[in-house]
Amino acid sequence: MEARQSVVLAEKGSSATLECDSPQLRSFDSRGIWKFKGVEIEENTNKKTTSNYTTKKVYLHIANVSESDFGTYACFLQIRGGNRPYQEFIQHIELKLLEKSGEFHLLLFLLYRLH
Helix, strand or coil: CCCEEEEEEECCCCCEEEEEECCCCCCCCEEEEEEECCEECCCCCCEEEEEECCCCEEEEEECCCCHHHCEEEEEEEEECCCCCCEEEEEEEEEEEECCCCHHHHHHHHHHHHHC
């Protein structure tokens, strides 16, 4: 599987959703997991993970984004079976601060140019 890198921009205090494709995601033997700074993310006050087995996507929802949330996240597919599950890396996604001035206008310009 080819590793990909994506960037998601978010303002402090906003919500952000990170998404990765996992073609091998199946409800009976696998699940998507996320890691941040090498540690698996457990659902806590502002982070929630979900998997959509129909669209084969894994999501990480982050509410009330704070400074400590910015950085690179890793999405993995965990396969259950045998004596112990194994994890297959899918993709890195970087959560970056969206500056309200220049970076925001650049993003709008790039989106406009794509259409």
